[in-house]
Amino acid sequence: MPRFLFKTFLFVLPVFAxxxxxxxxxxxxxxxxxxxxxxxxQWLQQHPPKEVRLMxxxxxxxxxxxxxxxxxxxxxxxxxxxxSWSMQIGDTRVVAMDLVRAYHPDYLVLCSSPAEFxxxxxxxxxxxxxxxxxxxxxxxxxxxxxxxxxxxxxxxRKYRSSHxxxxxxxxxxxxxxxxxxxxxxxxxxxPDANAWFDERISRFEHEYRQLDSLSGWLLEHHVxxxxxxxxxxxxxxxxxxxxxxxHFDSCRSIVGRHGGVYLNxxxxxxxxxxxxxxxxxLTAAGSDTLTKQLVTDLERIIxxxx
Amino acid sequence: xxxxxxxxxxxxxxxxxxxxxxxxxGPAGGVRRQNVLLLVGSYCFYCWWDWRFVFLLAGNxxxxxxxxxxxxxxxxxxxxxxxxxxxxxLTLGSLLYFKYFHSLxxxxxxxxxxRMISYLVDIRKAKTQPAxxxxxxxxxxxFFPCLLAGPIDRPAWLIPQLESKRAFRYxxxxxxxxxxxxxxxxxxxxxxxxxxxxxxxxxxxxxxxxSALVYGALMATIWVYADFSGYSDMAIGFSRxxxxxxxxxxxxxxxATNIAGFWRRWHITLTSWxxxxxxxxxxxxxxxxxxxxxxxxxxLNFTLIGLWHGPSWTYVGFGFxxxxxxxxxxxxxxxKKTGGAAARIxxxxxxxxxxxxxxxxxxxxxxxxxxxxxxxxxxxxxxxxEKVNTVATLACIVAMFIAEWTQRDKRHAxxxxxxxxxxxxxxxxxxxxxxxxxxxxxxxxxxxYFRF
Numbered sequence: 001m002p003r004f005l006f007k008t009f010l011f012v013l014p015v016f017a018x019x020x021x022x023x024x025x026x027x028x029x030x031x032x033x034x035x036x037x038x039x040x041x042q043w044l045q046q047h048p049p050k051e052v053r054l055m056x057x058x059x060x061x062x063x064x065x066x067x068x069x070x071x072x073x074x075x076x077x078x079x080x081x082x083x084s085w086s087m088q089i090g091d092t093r094v095v096a097m098d099l100v101r102a103y104h105p106d107y108l109v110l111c112s113s114p115a116e117f118x119x120x121x122x123x124x125x126x127x128x129x130x131x132x133x134x135x136x137x138x139x140x141x142x143x144x145x146x147x148x149x150x151x152x153x154x155x156x157r158k159y160r161s162s163h164x165x166x167x168x169x170x171x172x173x174x175x176x177x178x179x180x181x182x183x184x185x186x187x188x189x190x191p192d193a194n195a196w197f198d199e200r201i202s203r204f205e206h207e208y209r210q211l212d213s214l215s216g217w218l219l220e221h222h223v224x225x226x227x228x229x230x231x232x233x234x235x236x237x238x239x240x241x242x243x244x245x246x247h248f249d250s251c252r253s254i255v256g257r258h259g260g261v262y263l264n265x266x267x268x269x270x271x272x273x274x275x276x277x278x279x280x281x282l283t284a285a286g287s288d289t290l291t292k293q294l295v296t297d298l299e300r301i302i303x304x305x306x
Numbered sequence: 307x308x309x310x311x312x313x314x315x316x317x318x319x320x321x322x323x324x325x326x327x328x329x330x331x332g333p334a335g336g337v338r339r340q341n342v343l344l345l346v347g348s349y350c351f352y353c354w355w356d357w358r359f360v361f362l363l364a365g366n367x368x369x370x371x372x373x374x375x376x377x378x379x380x381x382x383x384x385x386x387x388x389x390x391x392x393x394x395x396l397t398l399g400s401l402l403y404f405k406y407f408h409s410l411x412x413x414x415x416x417x418x419x420x421r422m423i424s425y426l427v428d429i430r431k432a433k434t435q436p437a438x439x440x441x442x443x444x445x446x447x448x449f450f451p452c453l454l455a456g457p458i459d460r461p462a463w464l465i466p467q468l469e470s471k472r473a474f475r476y477x478x479x480x481x482x483x484x485x486x487x488x489x490x491x492x493x494x495x496x497x498x499x500x501x502x503x504x505x506x507x508x509x510x511x512x513x514x515x516x517s518a519l520v521y522g523a524l525m526a527t528i529w530v531y532a533d534f535s536g537y538s539d540m541a542i543g544f545s546r547x548x549x550x551x552x553x554x555x556x557x558x559x560x561x562a563t564n565i566a567g568f569w570r571r572w573h574i575t576l577t578s579w580x581x582x583x584x585x586x587x588x589x590x591x592x593x594x595x596x597x598x599x600x601x602x603x604x605x606l607n608f609t610l611i612g613l614w615h616g617p618s619w620t621y622v623g624f625g626f627x628x629x630x631x632x633x634x635x636x637x638x639x640x641x642k643k644t645g646g647a648a649a650r651i652x653x654x655x656x657x658x659x660x661x662x663x664x665x666x667x668x669x670x671x672x673x674x675x676x677x678x679x680x681x682x683x684x685x686x687x688x689x690x691x692e693k694v695n696t697v698a699t700l701a702c703i704v705a706m707f708i709a710e711w712t713q714r715d716k717r718h719a720x721x722x723x724x725x726x727x728x729x730x731x732x733x734x735x736x737x738x739x740x741x742x743x744x745x746x747x748x749x750x751x752x753x754x755y756f757r758f
Contacts, residue, residue, distance in 0.1 A: 150747070
């Protein structure tokens, strides 16, 4: 038996050593399917913010549309943007609960578009947040082996992932490479937004339950939710007025029920088509317009003494 | 808790150390203590999936144990038939109910039900003795390396091993590790990648040329083989680490020269189980009909094998089609003839053809797939995603077949006893491990046979 155990040990040792070398060479473990989320979490491990009173979470709308400098300079609050691409509300809920436990903010801003209510939740975020924080912080190489990703995948992640740029408050900067380009929908055939919504009605209902759960949980933990309904391009509203209004009403009702603040910036006169990079994402100029509005509202919501 | 995941490796490492260092030894060599640990470990392993169904497993095991005991003690034929009937009603009833009338299928139900039936029928036929104690009987049914997808060991083979003292043998342990490594390679490099390729093609078959569909059918065939034989290799390897020899489930089926040979080498424990408990009685029943009776028995047997996989016409069609492959042999008496490479390739293609039914989500999809295969675009080019992964997987498939061909007289392809030089052996092991770590599929899929 000792001979067997010794030989097994000799066989396994180089495997661990190999991953140690990969780590040294900058091939970070894959924790979730989002390169941006993994990058942000790893960066945060190395540079944890000292204090976060105002926290932004959510998907690409929160990543890009919230101008960090404007928020920090006008509100003068410790702020960090923890949002990442391609998250559904259910994913945001899981991640936000974990982050609130870690950073204890007073306010949580969730800047949302209807696209965050349309797809299946990604179980990888649950796997990540379900892993003990101690392991996440001190033994990140655990993720090399948990939910295994091949070395080939590590190479692809390292060399093919792009657009991971962030400012010092976690805001993504890559979308603005699109600045100046026409809206993705321009000139193309517009889908019937009502039909599109009807096809996804069950997903929306699931995500409303997730939003309800998050709002209730934040209330219990004395964190004020500020739900920001981001603007969408005019054609979405024109082509799907019925469902868009229903969506706004649902979100307002859920957030309001749990003492949260609901802010709706759907305004086609203010957010004209030239401020959109695609039907839901804003250009840099559009983001600045949105952030100005938001900060003005936040100054009203957050007491000046804070 | 898949064999290929970190939680299982941690579970097994801890279990292995407890099993050999803490629970071995003591009275009677620690057999009973080890068995109790094995049973607790097996039930914990099962609970990891869904704790609710452990009661079904334990309850049925308990009933089978007592029925087996009574069956052995009673001398009256009427009582014996009654007891076997009760046991079959209970076990087959559970199987039929959950498999065909319930939305949730308890994992491994088809496999452990067959073990229970073997236990009762073999006691009835005096082929085996009942287990000495309840723990052994429950363990025969729930032995965790084989619980979820076999091999389906017979009681006369496994129960004596469970009742005897076991010692760790270095050669068996080391070979078990090699078999696990080979199974891991087949599962996570070949099967999981082929699963992704074939899934893409089956999902979009209506818009793809025939060449892509042929490629998809071949990928699906290799997927099912690599997945299930990879799982079986790992199950056998883990069993050997615990001191047990379980029945092999595959014997290089793609090297068979006819369909009968294929089925003698494919999912051996199920095929032999069906032969003993279904085909032979049917054949005896229909023997007066001559060759027609034999053909009917084969068709029924294979249709039931298909139906065993699930309540779907695709599985029925898969079984029936494979049964039909036997008919020329039955009526022309060509089963004993052997052929060379051409016969092997023809057998492989026949199996791949039937795998379209096995892999399809519905009968209409399978029929549509067949129609498009014969649509005349057999030599059209088609687009392949993830070229690096595809090329690596195809190279690994070729390597697998070469290794299995050269090692076809061994238990598994990595049994390289003939190579004495340590550096060469080390190169093979670390090379294979490197390939596994580098080209493992992105998505670690469940073992396909878990769903049956």
